[in-house]
Amino acid sequence: MAKMMIPLGPQHPALEEPESFSLLLDGERIAAATVALGYNHRGMEKACESRTYIQDIYLLERICGICSHSHSSSYVQAVEAIAGIEIPKRAAYLRTLIGELERVHSHLLWLGIAGHEIGFQTLFMFVWRDRELVMDLLERLTGNRVNYGMNTIGGVRRDIDSTQTEEVLKALDILEARTSYYIKVCTEEQSIIGRLAGVGKLPREDALRLGAVGPVLRASGVRRDMRKDDPYDAYSELDFNVITDDHADVLGRTVVRVFEIMESYKICRQVVRNMPDGPIAVKVPAKIPTGEAFSRYEAPRGEDIHYVRSNGTDRPERVKVRAPTLANLASITNMIEGGYLADVPIVIAAIDPCFSCTDRMIRVQDSRSGREDRYDWAGLRQYSIDWYKKRGVDLSQTKAAWKD
Amino acid sequence: MKGTGKMIPLMLRMLVKKPDTILYPAQKAHVEEHFRGALKFDQALCIGCKLCMRVCPSAAIEIERVSETEKVFQAYVRMDRCIFCGQCVDTCPKKALENTENFELASTDKESLRKAI
Ligand code: SF4
Numbered sequence: 349m350a351k352m353m354i355p356l357g358p359q360h361p362a363l364e365e366p367e368s369f370s371l372l373l374d375g376e377r378i379a380a381a382t383v384a385l386g387y388n389h390r391g392m393e394k395a396c397e398s399r400t401y402i403q404d405i406y407l408l409e410r411i412c413g414i415c416s417h418s419h420s421s422s423y424v425q426a427v428e429a430i431a432g433i434e435i436p437k438r439a440a441y442l443r444t445l446i447g448e449l450e451r452v453h454s455h456l457l458w459l460g461i462a463g464h465e466i467g468f469q470t471l472f473m474f475v476w477r478d479r480e481l482v483m484d485l486l487e488r489l490t491g492n493r494v495n496y497g498m499n500t501i502g503g504v505r506r507d508i509d510s511t512q513t514e515e516v517l518k519a520l521d522i523l524e525a526r527t528s529y530y531i532k533v534c535t536e537e538q539s540i541i542g543r544l545a546g547v548g549k550l551p552r553e554d555a556l557r558l559g560a561v562g563p564v565l566r567a568s569g570v571r572r573d574m575r576k577d578d579p580y581d582a583y584s585e586l587d588f589n590v591i592t593d594d595h596a597d598v599l600g601r602t603v604v605r606v607f608e609i610m611e612s613y614k615i616c617r618q619v620v621r622n623m624p625d626g627p628i629a630v631k632v633p634a635k636i637p638t639g640e641a642f643s644r645y646e647a648p649r650g651e652d653i654h655y656v657r658s659n660g661t662d663r664p665e666r667v668k669v670r671a672p673t674l675a676n677l678a679s680i681t682n683m684i685e686g687g688y689l690a691d692v693p694i695v696i697a698a699i700d701p702c703f704s705c706t707d708r709m710i711r712v713q714d715s716r717s718g719r720e721d722r723y724d725w726a727g728l729r730q731y732s733i734d735w736y737k738k739r740g741v742d743l744s745q746t747k748a749a750w751k752d
Numbered sequence: 753m754k755g756t757g758k759m760i761p762l763m764l765r766m767l768v769k770k771p772d773t774i775l776y777p778a779q780k781a782h783v784e785e786h787f788r789g790a791l792k793f794d795q796a797l798c799i800g801c802k803l804c805m806r807v808c809p810s811a812a813i814e815i816e817r818v819s820e821t822e823k824v825f826q827a828y829v830r831m832d833r834c835i836f837c838g839q840c841v842d843t844c845p846k847k848a849l850e851n852t853e854n855f856e857l858a859s860t861d862k863e864s865l866r867k868a869i
Pocket residue numbers: 797798799800801802803804805815843844845846847848849
């Protein structure tokens with residue numbers, strides 16, 4: 349049978365995000381696959397350079413609508429490292445609490461989506477109903493469901509009081525009972541096991557070689573978690589397990605995530621019980637001394653890296669973000685090759701991708717000559733003005749939305 | 753064989769329970785206490801230092817002097833820009849700004865999104 353190339357995407361091949369896959373089909377099996385990113389480049393790193401350190405927190409928080417706290421934490425950690433600031437203990441505990449509640453809502457969201465991808469709408473509906481409990485809790489603690497705005501340079505912006513502590517503990521009890529039920533469903537329901545076992549295999553050696561991170565790596569049997577390996581916030585004082593699994597397939601990734609939720613409850617309980625008293629933030633001058641720092645954070649999707657370079661002003665000179673999805677993308681082709689076409693959506697969804705968080709750079713390549721062009725800021729602006737001019741729109745008089 | 757249909761008992765129980773969703777907007781949506789919604793401005797407290805304008809990450813707030821003779825200021829917020837981060841509230845030295853729990857801010861007219869608050 350002749351091989352056939354089919355495109356998948358860029359319109360929402362799995363989750364509601366644009367990315368494009370080219371699949372070479374041999375019958376129903378995938379012989380080869382390539383991934384193309386770049387449909388959602390938002391220029392956030394560049395935008396950071398024209399905003400102050402404080403303003404960048406809110407911008408970077410919006411890299412991702414799910415692991416917003418991870419990105420802002422990773423960024424403030426880097427800035428605090430440059431400025432040589434140690435945050436108060438209570439702030440570290442509060443960051444941990446929000447970080448773990450975020451992991452809970454992110455993993456529950458994923459479980460629902462996984463149900464949706466495999467046609468198990470019942471699971472999707474119920475999991476998302478229960479996820480509202482943790483969303484409400486986050487709203488109560490921080491003032492917003494998604495972009496919590498909890499972090500600031502030098503600590504956190506909101507404290508929690510004893511009534512809120514009680515509410516957290518109460519909500520955790522309900523959530524834990526519900527999650528135990530979903531664990532039972534995921535590990536016993538034959539229609540889930542039958543659908544997910546053996547799908548999207550990523551052997552341990554491949555996961556390590558391709559640099560996978562987070563639950564994807566842990567589901568291939570590698571015990572790696574920044575909360576243990578390079579502890580930040582309050583993690584070095586907390587007792588929790590790193591969940592791993594040896595299935596190395598989508599089932600394994602499901603199992604790792606659902607059990608991680610249980611570990612998060614354990615962490616949250618310890619955090620609220622042992623939260624030290626004291627201030628929640630230290631004052632930090634607007635100008636950050638010259639230097640550079642690199643910070644790692646275990647986001648729900650894996651290791652999130654932020655790099656910040658400062659030049660002594662109130663604005664960073666460079667901010668670089670490596671979202672976990674970028675690390676996991678290299679493994680995707682490996683996971684789908686050799687598998688069935690019908691499995692592709694769930695295999696992609698199983699890395700819990702966040703493509704818009706990942707899109708970073710545009711490379712312009714002339715398809716005939718192969719020549720690559722790089723644009724600087726002014727050049728890129730001119731290019732866009734010319735592009736529109738050819739199509740009858742004159743934008744040359746438009747002022748840039750943001751002035752330095 | 754561990755069997756299928758594990759969620760059927762839960763589904764059946766739902767038949768006799770009332771829905772978990774609400775009929776918004778007929779029914780009021782619940783927001784938590786201290787929710788960071790639309791901003792409120794207290795003219796009597798504002799000294800016109802414009803720090804709020806300087807810190808705003810999305811250039812959403814504007815402070816304008818409204819009287820020639822007295823130091824009286826008016827705040828305008830562009831609802832299409834405001835991300836409800838509350839940084840202006842944190843920064844204001846006079847506590848003239850406050851987040852309210854109002855989140856119903858949609859409008860069909862773009863011009864009306866710049867509001868005096
Ligand atoms: S920071 Fe406060 S006092 Fe200063 S201009 Fe803004 S609202 Fe007025």
